[in-house]
Amino acid sequence: EIVLTQSPGTLSLSPGERATLSCRASESVGSSHLAWYQQKPGQAPRLLIYGASSRATGIPDRFSGSGSGTDFTLTISRLEPEDFAVYYCQQFGGSPLFTFGPGTKVDIK
Amino acid sequence: QVRLQESGPGLVKPSQTLSLTCTVSGGSISSGSYYWSWIRQPAGKGLEWIGRIYTSGSTNYNPSLKSRVTLSVDTSKNQFSLKLNSVTAADTAVYYCAREFLWSAMLDPWGQGTLVTVSS
Numbered sequence: 001e002i003v004l005t006q007s008p009g010t011l012s013l014s015p016g017e018r019a020t021l022s023c024r025a026s027e028s029v030g031s032s033h034l035a036w037y038q039q040k041p042g043q044a045p046r047l048l049i050y051g052a053s054s055r056a057t058g059i060p061d062r063f064s065g066s067g068s069g070t071d072f073t074l075t076i077s078r079l080e081p082e083d084f085a086v087y088y089c090q091q092f093g094g095s096p097l098f099t100f101g102p103g104t105k106v107d108i109k
Numbered sequence: 110q111v112r113l114q115e116s117g118p119g120l121v122k123p124s125q126t127l128s129l130t131c132t133v134s135g136g137s138i139s140s141g142s143y144y145w146s147w148i149r150q151p152a153g154k155g156l157e158w159i160g161r162i163y164t165s166g167s168t169n170y171n172p173s174l175k176s177r178v179t180l181s182v183d184t185s186k187n188q189f190s191l192k193l194n195s196v197t198a199a200d201t202a203v204y205y206c207a208r209e210f211l212w213s214a215m216l217d218p219w220g221q222g223t224l225v226t227v228s229s
Contacts, residue, residue: 033214044205045156047217056217088156092214096171098146098158 002027002094004101006087012109019076021104023089028069033092036065036074039103040085048087049074076106084108111136113206113220121200121227127193131206131220132186139164139184144209146216147180147191149202157202161209162189196227 003026013019023034031052037045047056049065052072062077076083089101117129131145138145147159160170162180170178174193182189193200203224207216 035215037216044219044222045216046219047215050213050215050217056215090156090216096158096173097161097169098148098216100156100158102155 001096002029002091002099004089004091004099006089006101006104008104009102010105010107012107013079014109015079015081017079019074019079019083019106021074021076021087021106023067023072023074023101025070025072025091027094029072029091030093031068034065034067034072035090035092037088037090038083038085039088045088079106111208111218113208113218115204115206115220115223117223117225119224119226121196121225122229123197123227124195127191127196127200127225127227129191129204129206129223129225130188131190132188133208134187137184138182138187138189142211144211145182145189146207146209148205148207148216148219149200150205150222151199151202159191159193159204198227201225201227 005024007022034052036049039045053065064075066073086103086105088103112134114132121127144161146161150156162168162182168180177194179192203222205219205222207219
């Protein structure tokens with residue numbers, strides 16, 4: 001099983017600040033097989049980034065993804081109030097086909 | 110715009126079978142371009158992929174649940190379903206259904222989720 005580790009567990013920031021979230025895989029993941037999701041309390045996850053760096057439809061350009069191999073990053077350039085949430089990375093292609101990281105919570109400082 | 114909606118009992122007794130249905134609206138489940146997945150999330154915890162089904166009935170399961178899970182699809186109703194047998198309290202979670210564009214490696218959109226509690 002490909003295990004995803006996310007850091008930090010919690011990121012405390014103020015609106016307008018830059019958020020940098022890390023996702024590390026236990027073995028190499030194809031760049032086209034890495035996605036990021038945002039989840040707010042009581043809501044389903046929402047796709048933000050696919051293929052490591054492509055924004056999903058309707059996602060603001062303050063969200064960006066990068067990385068390859070075992071190290072991937074989600075960056076939120078300037079935090080808006082609605083961005084405070086939990087973020088999950090997800091890989092595809094191992095066994096099981098989909099696995100998720102434990103999440104990073106971005107909360108208001 | 111495609112929307113997914115989960116439905117089913119919110120309470121299941123231990124050792125019984127959990128049964129959920131996902132209804133797809135705004136598009137055809139038979140289009141042939143998508144896989145249809147189930148994912149679950151225990152309260153306050155992370156996401157666990159359960160399995161996926163193609164319109165042909167072809168399936169892939171999470172090995173950790175494979176012995177207890179059955180997915181099926183009903184194209185006439187534009188629905189797909191999950192059965193999880195021999196449930197325990199550890200199966201208590203919010204269950205989501207989601208769509209995957211063929212081998213796209215991403216799940217989008219997701220249903221709103223339904224809470225299933227396993228308790229006597």
